[in-house]
Amino acid sequence: MLRPKKNYMASRNIKRRTIVITLGGLLLLVAAAISSLQYGSTNYSIQTVMDVLLSNEESGQASQIILDIRMPRMVVALLIGGYLAVSGAIMQGLTRNALAEPGLLGISSGAAFVLVIALAIVPGLSTFGTTAAAMLGATIAMVLIVLLASYVKGGASPVKLTLAGMAIGMFLTSLTTAISLYFDVTKDMSFWYAGSLSTATWDDARLLVIFGAIAIPVLIYLLHPLTLLRFGEDVASSLGVRIKIVQLLSIITILLLTGSSVSVAGAISFVGLIVPHISKMLVGGDFRYMIPVSTVLGSLLLVLADVGSKLMNPPFETPVGVVTALLGVPFFLYLIQRKGGSMK
């Protein structure tokens, strides 16, 4: 392909920048991960954490807490943060909509809805059952939103999509609350709405890894077409992108990543909104650069938010969804302020 020289230089610069930011992000992530192992109901010094990690001995209270409780939790936070950020990025690219985000569009409400029905029918649901229910619910909500978006006159504007997502979310939430009141599982469910990592286990981490492993090849295939899709469907299809297939694969990827995250930790909103925007500011809209940066920054954000959720109100844990909302709402407002005019 012919390219003007200046553009070529810019692209090389971006490549370098992406590498620098990704590496820097990874370093920060390691630091955040270690502090996530340090803090909790009892705090440990870095020395203790290092000793436990390096010596690998399986005895003593400290090593038990760090290896069996905090470690899986940290890993889960790391994975979910990345997953949600990538889902958000794909969603924003697919709908060309700055406000698209799995949490805001009612997908978590869908997961909670089917889950509460499943819990009502089978009280002691296995991890597999929970996951299946949450995935099914996420799929239903997603299909509803996509259908709605395609039926709106003149295309779904950001405002309409957000409103539709909110309405579907409220609808499903109302049904969920009614059902959970009936079967007396309200408090269990509320933890879902706020998102929580406090019950994360190695099983959850394993589950996330499996889903991620399925999604990654699809994601890599999607990077290029999604970048072209930014210029509009006509341009993309004239450049050889098969729109329908890309849309379908994108939705499947979002469902794999979001569905598994929601089934483990409940509704954690705003990560998928904030991170892709920041990544776009840092390295531009090319998905080949934006996705790696988003993944790292998403992980970083959620691990930090999780540390925050432990420290905000000790000895109680603040749901991590509350922490991300605290960060996300001002950012959302900022986006509205900046893009207010173009969002009709």
Place this chain on the structure above:
Amino acid sequence: MNFFRNRFFVTIISLLSLMMVIAVVSFNLGTVTLSPNEIFQTIMGQGTERSELVLFRIRLPAIVLAILVGIAMALSGVVLQAITRNDLADPGILGINSGAGLAVVIYISFFDVLSTNLPTFGIFLMPIIAFSGAMITAVLILMLSWRGDFQSMRLILVGIAINAGLSAGLIYFQLRLEPQDFMRTTVWLSGDLWAAQWPYVLAVLPWFAVLVPFVMFKAKQLNILNLHDDLARGLGLNVNMERLIMLFAGVALAGIGVSVGGGIAFLGLIAPHLARRMVGPDHHFVLPTAALVGALILLLSDTLGKNLLAQIEIPAGLIVSIISVPYFIYLLLRVK
């Protein structure tokens, strides 16, 4: 004009009679049933002690409350839609309900008033607290969406954002409560008209007595505000002042409604829409009609929620949402 006027009277009369029917039916349902005959006798002062207790102490306050809250939410919706010139405005969507709810939940969690019973003082304080919460939220939304002018879509988006933040705050405070209080606040926040006792009804009645007539008398101003700003100014209206006053009234109505009814979303959205379909766009007709439609929907939802399932009561607000969302989505598809 005459056509609309006639239609208005027909609509009002049919709504009122429908409301009577639902009220009688809801007397008739429930754990203790009263036949229409018994109801009539009791009202005439010839009922048994039991029927008097059930009718006047249990059923009647619930019905009056549903009607009052329905009116408040519907009028609040009419006012908000007129002053923002946005058909999708609703106190629930804009986060005003959450603001009122958050204020009350903070009050409950700090003063621990749910596990003990509310003292008399607290009963009268609740509406004021809910109102302050609603007002602070409204001011916040206005400040954040004001950029030299008033863009109604930005207002809605800011409302959604504020709503998300407040909901997170609600969860935070709710999780600090005792489990049984948690249940109660969850039910309360989904709009279950919990305050169905005379003291509560009397505590909010003065507010209604002031606000409802006030809004009703402002029909002309609302008509003008619904037009373009320049036109409104040309017609001799101090637009910003009038808009602020009406906003105050609309938010106050929503806050009072939430304080005794809990967070009932979408009612303020669909009641005005249905009213406009029935009697046209003139606020002289829309205001009373919407008030009645709101009261009717809430009364119906409350009756359904109490009797649909034998074991539990479903909060009326949930039924309202379940009924209204399909309509809202239909509106979303239609509105440009």
